[in-house]
Structure formats: C-alpha cells, structure tokens
Amino acid sequence: MPSGKSSKAVRNARSVVTSTKPKPWGTVAAVLAVLVFAGGIFYYLFTRYEDRRAYTPTADNRDPSTQIEGVVTQDYGEANRGHVGPDKRVAYDHSPPFGGPHDATWAACNGEVYETAVRNENMVHALEHGAVWITYNPDNVTGPALQSLRDRVQGQNHLMLSPYPGLDSPISLQSWGHQLKLTDPADKRIDQFIQSLRLNQYTYPEIGASCDALTGVFDPAMPPPFVAEPPGPDAVPMNFAGGLDLEPGDGTTPPPGG
Amino acid sequence: MNHTVAETIIETGQGGVGPRSAEAPAGAPRPAARWTRLVVVAGAVLAVLLLGAALGMSLQRGLGAAAQPEGGAVDVGFAQDMSVHHRQAVLMAGLARDRSADPAIRSIAFDIETSQLEQVGRMQGWLSLWNAAPVPTGRYMTWMTDPAMPGMTHGSGPGTAGVATMPGMASPADLERLRASGGTQFDVLFLQLMLRHHQGGVPMATYTAQHAETAQVRNLAEKIVISQGAESEYLAQLITQRGAQPLPPPS
Numbered sequence: 001m002p003s004g005k006s007s008k009a010v011r012n013a014r015s016v017v018t019s020t021k022p023k024p025w026g027t028v029a030a031v032l033a034v035l036v037f038a039g040g041i042f043y044y045l046f047t048r049y050e051d052r053r054a055y056t057p058t059a060d061n062r063d064p065s066t067q068i069e070g071v072v073t074q075d076y077g078e079a080n081r082g083h084v085g086p087d088k089r090v091a092y093d094h095s096p097p098f099g100g101p102h103d104a105t106w107a108a109c110n111g112e113v114y115e116t117a118v119r120n121e122n123m124v125h126a127l128e129h130g131a132v133w134i135t136y137n138p139d140n141v142t143g144p145a146l147q148s149l150r151d152r153v154q155g156q157n158h159l160m161l162s163p164y165p166g167l168d169s170p171i172s173l174q175s176w177g178h179q180l181k182l183t184d185p186a187d188k189r190i191d192q193f194i195q196s197l198r199l200n201q202y203t204y205p206e207i208g209a210s211c212d213a214l215t216g217v218f219d220p221a222m223p224p225p226f227v228a229e230p231p232g233p234d235a236v237p238m239n240f241a242g243g244l245d246l247e248p249g250d251g252t253t254p255p256p257g258g
Numbered sequence: 259m260n261h262t263v264a265e266t267i268i269e270t271g272q273g274g275v276g277p278r279s280a281e282a283p284a285g286a287p288r289p290a291a292r293w294t295r296l297v298v299v300a301g302a303v304l305a306v307l308l309l310g311a312a313l314g315m316s317l318q319r320g321l322g323a324a325a326q327p328e329g330g331a332v333d334v335g336f337a338q339d340m341s342v343h344h345r346q347a348v349l350m351a352g353l354a355r356d357r358s359a360d361p362a363i364r365s366i367a368f369d370i371e372t373s374q375l376e377q378v379g380r381m382q383g384w385l386s387l388w389n390a391a392p393v394p395t396g397r398y399m400t401w402m403t404d405p406a407m408p409g410m411t412h413g414s415g416p417g418t419a420g421v422a423t424m425p426g427m428a429s430p431a432d433l434e435r436l437r438a439s440g441g442t443q444f445d446v447l448f449l450q451l452m453l454r455h456h457q458g459g460v461p462m463a464t465y466t467a468q469h470a471e472t473a474q475v476r477n478l479a480e481k482i483v484i485s486q487g488a489e490s491e492y493l494a495q496l497i498t499q500r501g502a503q504p505l506p507p508p509s
Contacts, residue, residue, distance in 0.1 A: 024294040031301035038305040042312045049315050059473035081488045083495075085362070104492070105365045201474065205488075206369075207481045208376030214368040217361050242491035 055195040062202035065178055068192050072179045076100055081128065081205065082242030086224065090121055091235040096135050096164050097124050098174040101240040108213035108220040109133075111155050114162035117226030122218065123174075126160060129209035130199040133174040134190075135164035141171060145185045152190070158198050158211050165228055176204045329388040330471035335401025336462060336479065337381035338394040343424050343459050344374040344381075347452065350428065353436060354448045362496060363445050370452065370489070380478065398424045402465050425508035426458015446502045453493040456486045458508040 055064045065071050076099035083104040084090060090101045097120050106125035107118055123133055134149060141149070149171070153161040164172065169181035173190065175197035180189060201207055213220055329337070347370055354367035385392050394400075397420030423429075428436070428451045436447050459482065466479035497504055 024290065024297075027294050028297055031297055034305050035301050035308075038308040042308040045312045045315055059477075078484045078487065083366075083492045104362055106369075201477055201481075205481065206373055206485045207478055208373045208380065209369060210372035210376070212372070214355070214365060217365050217368075242488065242495050 051192075052195075055192045057196065057200045057202055063196070063200070065175075065180075065193060065196035065203075068180065068189050068196065070180055070182070070189070071193070072181075074099060074177055074179075076177055080239050080241060082236070082240040084121060084236050084240070088121070089227065089231040089235045090124075090240070091231050091237055092120060092124075093238050094179060096120065096133070096167070096172055096174055096179075098127060098133075098179045099177050100124060100238045101236050101242075102128065105214070105218050106209075106211075107160065107223060108218060109160045109211035110157050111153055112160040112211075112220055113150050113153055114160065114220070114223060116223070117163050117165055119224040119226055122224060123160070123162070126211065127174060127176040128204065128206050129158070129211055130176070130204035130206070131158045131160055131211055132194050132198045134159070134161045135167055135172045135174065136161075137167035137170050138163040138165060141185065145170075148185045159194065162226075165226065175200075178203070329384060329390060329475070331401050332466055332469045333472050333475045334385065334388060334390045335394070335399070336466040336470060336475065337385050338391065339398045339401075339424060340459070340462060340466075340482075341378050341381050341385075342393060342398070343427065343455075343462070344378045346427055347371075347455055348375050348378070350433075350436065350448060350452060350455070354445075354452075357440070358445055358448070359441075360445055363448065366489070366492065366496070367448070373485075377478065377482070384472075384475070396420070397422055399462065402462070404465070404469065424458060425461065426455040428455065442500060446497065446500050449493050449497045449500070450502065450505045453490055453497065454505045454508055456490045456493065459486060 054067065057064055065073075072094075074094065080100055082101040084101055086103060086105070088103075090097070092100055101121075102124040103119070103121035104125075105122060106129055107114075107122040109126040109129065109131035117138075127133060134153060136146065136149060149161055153159045169183060171182045171185060171187075171190075173180045173182070173193050175193070178193075178197055180193050182189065197203055351367040351371035351374070355364050355371060358364050358367065382392055400420035432451055436444065436451060439447055463479040463482040463486075467476050467483060470476045470479065494504055
C-alpha cells in the first residue's frame with residue numbers, strides 16, 4: 001500500500017474518531033451503488049458496441065479476422081481458381097481446404113446442415129461465394145455440442161456445417177483464405193470469425209454469388225460424398241487456373257510458383 | 259475491506275497522541291462532512307460521465323449514418339453502365355440455365371446469372387443513395403476520360419464522346435440466333451457470346467478500380483476484373499472441349 005494513501009486514511013480515520021457525527025457509510029454505499037449501476041450500463045453497451053464495431057469489415061478495416069487469435073490465412077491469389085469436373089480431385093494444401101481450384105458446382109450454403117461429409121471440391125466453391133464452412137470431427141463433437149453448432153447454422157445465410165472425418169481438432173472454421181481450429185463449441189471466436197468473414201466483400205472473390213443449389217445439378221439431400229483417401233498423382237494441382245494451357249488432371253507438371 | 263482497514267487505523271490512531279485534532283480550526287466544516295460531500299460530488303460526476311458516454315455510443319451509429327457520401331462521376335457512370343452490361347449477361351445466362359441440357363453449362367450460367375443480378379442490385383442501391391439516375395441517358399462510357407488507361411488506347415477509347423454500344427454486348431441479331439438455336443449449337447453459341455461479353459466488361463471495371471472515389475465501388479470493380487477473368491478461362495476451356503473456337507475479342 002502506498003504510504004501517501006495510508007497517511008491520508010489515517011488522517012481521515014482520526015477525523016472520524018474525533019467527530020461526534022455518525023460515520024457516513026450509508027452515503028458512501030449509496031454513491032457506490034449509483035456508480036456500480038452507471039458503470040454496469042456503460043460496460044454492457046461498450047462491449048456490445050465494441051464487438052460489433054471491431055469485427056465488422058469496413059473500407060478502413062477490411063479484414064477484422066486479423067484480430068482473432070489463431071486464424072491461419074493463405075492468399076489464393078487471382079488465378080488459382082480453376083473449375084474442375086465432378087470426377088476430378090484437387091490436391092489441396094490444407095485440411096479441411098479453404099481455397100484453390102474447385103468443382104464447377106458449388107455446395108448449397110444457405111444455412112445448410114449436412115449430416116454426412118461432403119466432397120471438398122464442392123465445399124471450396126461455396127467458400128468462393130462468401131460462405132463460412134463449419135466442420136467438426138464426428139468422433140469428438142456429439143450430443144449437445146453438435147446441437148449447438150446446428151443451432152448456429154440453421155436458418156442462417158451463407159453458413160454451412162458438415163462432419164469432417166479425421167479432422168485434427170474438434171472444430172474447424174473455413175472462409176476463403178482463412179481457417180480457425182478450435183475445441184470449444186462455445187468459443188466466442190466462432191462468432192467473431194463469422195462476423196469478420198461471412199460475405200466480407202473484401203475477402204471473398206465472387207461478390208454477390210449465390211448459395212442456392214441449382215436443381216438437377218446439386219442436391220443438398222444427397223451431396224457428393226467426401227473422399228477420405230489422399231488424392232493421387234493425377235490430382236489437379238493447386239495452381240490450376242482453368243483455361244486451355246492445362247487440362248484438369250492430365251498429369252502435366254504445373255509451372256513453378258503460381 | 260475498507261472497513262477493516264479503517265478500523266485498524268482507528269485503533270492505532272487512538273493509541274497515539276492526537277495533535278492533529280487540534281489542527282481543525284473551530285467553525286470550519288468538519289473534515290468528515292467535507293469528505294462525504296467530496297465523495298458524493300465525485301460519484302455523481304463520474305456517474306453522469308459514464309451514462310453520457312454510454313448514450314453517446316448508442317447514438318453514434320445513427321448520427322454516422324446521416325452523413326451520406328456522394329458518388330463521383332466515375333462511380334455513378336460505372337454503376338449505371340455496368341448495370342446495363344450485367345443485365346444482358348443475366349438475360350443470356352437465364353436462357354442457358356433454362357435451355358441447356360449440359361450440367362456444366364447450366365451450372366456456370368446459374369452462377370453468372372445470380373452473381374451479376376446481385377451486383378446490379380448493389381449498384382442500383384448506390385445510385386439510389388447518391389440521388390443519381392438508375393440508367394444512363396445517351397451514350398455509354400462517357401465517364402472514362404483518362405486516355406492513359408489500358409483498354410482505351412485502341413480505337414474504341416470512348417473518352418467524353420462515349421459509345422453507343424459497350425464492348426462485348428451481344429447484338430439483337432446475336433440474341434436472335436441464340437434463341438433460335440438448340441442442342442450443342444446453343445451451348446457453344448452461349449459460351450462464345452458470354453466469353454466475349456466478359457472480355458468487353460474488363461476495360462470499364464479496370465478503369466473504375468483505379469479511378470472511382472468510393473472504396474466499395476473500387477473494390478467491386480476490382481473483384482469483377484479478377485472473377486470474370488477466372489470465369490473467362492473456364493468459358494474458353496468449355497468452348498475448346500466442344501471443338502469450337504472463341505469469337506474474336508471485342509475491339
């Protein structure tokens with residue numbers, strides 16, 4: 001305790017002792033009560049306002065997810081977004097993937113809760129459309145924890161949930177060029193990630209693209225299944241940009257860099 | 259906790275001699291009363307400050323929204339002209355989504371149709387907030403006045419005179435042919451017209467990405483250049499897969 005403070009307290013205390021008036025603890029308590037009340041209102045509004053402000057993308061703060069601890073980013077550039085056919089596989093650089101070449105058809109992503117694991121190539125296309133993809137390890141996340149993830153996704157635009165067998169953490173969040181792995185379904189970084197990146201006009205490539213499935217082309221009730229085996233040497237390389245120079249999956253050695 | 263500390267101090271205070279009590283002059287407010295008044299006043303001031311700050315925070319968003327930015331000439335011109343350009347892509351893509359039997363064509367058509375219609379919505383929203391006309395009157399691309407830009411060096415550089423038809427637009431005869439065709443012939447013609455349409459939009463978007471005043475407009479233009487570039491590669495791939503050639507790019 002600083003000595004200045006204590007000597008002041010001694011002085012005050014002596015005054016109280018020498019005074020004949022009753023100690024003013026009632027007044028002090030009343031003042032404290034008012035202060036606690038005012039401080040409570042301030043704190044409540046401040047945290048709500050701060051969270052909304054801090055994680056909303058703006059022209060000056062284009063990627064608020066940089067403030068979230070643990071987010072892994074990867075710049076997939078302008079060109080590495082070639083479309084592949086339904087029989088092809090892409091040699092993705094992350095698991096689960098969060099960018100790169102993808103199937104010509106995107107997975108439905110308007111609050112879609114997939115009960116079975118879905119083919120990566122379709123899910124990555126949905127990320128290109130501004131969706132956030134929540135994955136969980138079906139061995140670790142069950143019961144109420146899984147239900148809380150379902151509740152988070154159901155009825156929400158540009159959010160989708162699917163199991164991801166063999167996932168190296170209980171939960172993983174993906175957005176185009178961004179990934180966050182976590183263990184707790186109540187982790188507040190989940191909301192921060194979604195708020196920062198879902199439909200963020202500065203981070204997803206195809207502004208305005210849809211999350212609806214085209215009838216006859218993609219059926220959310222029977223999505224193309226996830227393939228657990230790692231892709232073989234005939235897989236489409238990460239720098240496949242489409243076009244005439246390189247046919248998807250023809251085994252051509254990709255140009256360096258990309 | 260304060261209480262116990264004070265009590266301990268009181269005890270030690272009683273143990274010593276009390277020369278300080280003699281310091282308080284008679285007639286002046288007793289130190290205890292002064293102290294109480296100070297606590298009450300300071301507490302009230304602090305409470306008012308806290309509540310004022312909270313009120314200011316909740317009002318700020320409303321006040322901030324009142325300041326409406328204006329779009330510059332490039333922002334307005336781009337939003338108007340690109341709305342027209344995009345709508346023709348939406349029209350052709352809608353035809354292909356309905357008519358083609360090929361899932362690859364239907365898929366890319368649906369992608370183009372939904373994205374570009376959404377972008378038209380964005381641009382129309384901006385124009386409405388800027389109190390500008392939703393579509394341009396007269397000629398197109400009159401807002402592209404900087405001749406040093408890519409896409410403006412060859413003869414089509416519109417400058418202030420503008421153009422009657424934007425690059426890449428399908429002519430009424432093109433659309434007539436598209437409507438009249440079927441099967442693979444329809445698929446190929448759609449791909450060819452859409453590729454040329456994508457290529458034609460690039461100069462406007464490139465110019466806007468560098469010259470618009472509003473950050474959001476520049477960002478959309480930039481994303482259009484990148485996205486339609488990737489899509490063009492894919493369209494070209496689909497054309498060659500069907501044994502055809504792309505149309506000559508718009509001049």
